[in-house]
């Protein structure tokens with residue numbers, strides 16, 4: 659996928675469904691997987707705060723459930739500023755399904771602002787490439 663527009667639109671749509679009564683901070687994620695499909699996720703909070711899940715975790719679960727094995731690209735979008743990078747736990751989740759070609763795209767409401775590799779975000783990680 660040279661043009662990431664489709665991934666961006668998918669993540670923004672997923673973000674609309676976020677369940678965020680506590681933080682009011684909507685996050686959407688979309689994965690382009692090795693099977694050619696796009697899988698979405700949004701954050702789902704819970705009154706018992708630690709039970710909440712990140713958008714990236716939702717998208718990864720959808721990918722695995724749908725039969726995808728590798729993340730080619732994962733795009734994460736918020737409704738505006740600040741631009742966010744995946745949390746530590748989600749970096750580890752992304753790493754599990756990444757290779758050196760995997761790209762992590764960070765977007766605000768308007769566009770993609772940064773494209774990074776998992777090695778840049780999680781250097782010296784517990785995985786062999």
Ligand code: THU
Nearest residue numbers: 681683685701712713743744745
């Ligand atoms: N959140 C995500 O969904 N992804 C991230 O990369 C960072 C944070 C969510 C968790 C929580 O529902 C809200 O954003 C505020 O932290």
